[in-house]
Amino acid sequence: GENVEQHPSTLSVQEGDSAVIKCTYSDSASNYFPWYKQELGKGPQLIIDIRSNVGEKKDQRIAVTLNKTAKHFSLHITETQPEDSAVYFCAAFTGANFGNEKLTFGTGTRLTIIP
Amino acid sequence: DAGITQSPRHKVTETGTPVTLRCHQTENHRYMYWYRQDPGHGLRLIHYSYGVKDTDKGEVSDGYSVSRSKTEDFLLTLESATSSQTSVYFCAISQALYEQYFGPGTRLTVT
Numbered sequence: 080g081e082n083v084e085q086h087p088s089t090l091s092v093q094e095g096d097s098a099v100i101k102c103t104y105s106d107s108a109s110n111y112f113p114w115y116k117q118e119l120g121k122g123p124q125l126i127i128d129i130r131s132n133v134g135e136k137k138d139q140r141i142a143v144t145l146n147k148t149a150k151h152f153s154l155h156i157t158e159t160q161p162e163d164s165a166v167y168f169c170a171a172f173t174g175a176n177f178g179n180e181k182l183t184f185g186t187g188t189r190l191t192i193i194p
Numbered sequence: 195d196a197g198i199t200q201s202p203r204h205k206v207t208e209t210g211t212p213v214t215l216r217c218h219q220t221e222n223h224r225y226m227y228w229y230r231q232d233p234g235h236g237l238r239l240i241h242y243s244y245g246v247k248d249t250d251k252g253e254v255s256d257g258y259s260v261s262r263s264k265t266e267d268f269l270l271t272l273e274s275a276t277s278s279q280t281s282v283y284f285c286a287i288s289q290a291l292y293e294q295y296f297g298p299g300t301r302l303t304v305t
Contacts, residue, residue, distance in 0.1 A: 080253070085236075111292050122198075122284055122296035123237070168236060172292060180291050181252065184236035 081106040081173045085185025093193050098159055100188045102169035103151040111172035112145060112152045113182070116165045123168060127154070156190075164192045197221045198297035200285050206303045213272040215300050217285030219265075226268040227286040227294065228252075228260060230279075237284065243268055275304045 082105040092098045104112075110131040115123035129136045129143045129152065136143050140159075145152040156163055169185040197220035207213050217226060228240040229252075239252030241260040249260050257279060259271045272279055285297040 113293070115296075122298050125293060125295060128293065170237075181239055181242070182237075182294060184238070186234060186236040 081109060081171055081181075081183040083169060083171050083183050083185045085169050085188060087188060088186065089189045089191070091191045091193055092159055094159055094161060096159055098156045098163070098190055098192075100154045100167055100169070100190070101151060102153070102171075102185050103149075104171040104183075105150065106171070106173050107147075107150065109171040109173045112143070113170050113172070114141075114143060114154050115168040115170065117168065117187075118165045159192045161192050161194055164190060166190070198285060198287055198295065200283075200297040200300050202300060203298065204301045206305060207275050208305055209276060210274050213275050213302065215270045215283055215285075215302070217268045217270070217297060219268075219285075219287045221287060221289070221295075222265060223287040223289045224265075225288045225291060225294075226262065227288075228258070228268065228270045229284045229286060229296075230254065230281040231284060231299075232281050240270065240283075272302075275302075277304050280304045 085102045113128035116126045117123045127141050127143050129145050140157050142155045166187045166189050168187050170182045172182050199218045201216045227242040229237040231237050238254045240258050243249045243262040261269045280303050283300045286294040288294045
């Protein structure tokens, strides 16, 4: 089955700097890659996603890049702000066979923005 | 939280007792999921449903059962709770398999 690895597990950056979180996946059939932000005591919130036919997607200060050949994708946050502090999860969706479609999650990155 | 509620939000129970967690959605989404979240493991799929009375197992389904008698409700049952089932449980919904939206979670402690 799919295996998703996420790095780093913790990341601290100065307010205003950029943050990058990277994930690798193992199943070449995976075709959808969402990123979730989870604040303390809340459920994960979908913040951006990318499909396998696209190399990059941006939404204001966040962007996601995908390299299908290398099987890795990354989340980029620019001009970080204190409210960006949270745990971020990447995931890969495999939908090769009916009944086997599922999201596989990385283990999370705790991002701390230092004022 | 995309019209998803979970109940209870917190529960403490004893080993060997049955426990049922409820997920309710107001979005009329077809797919519903139960995940558990544990440190170092991210989110792992327990069971999911692709329609009323249609359910299937995820990667960590042992010790859990589910039922979906109405589009809006998805129940997760621990027939006989064990300490290894202490976790935070999240329900998620999606309309077309891809974008999944999560509820606020239920923190379950089995003593």
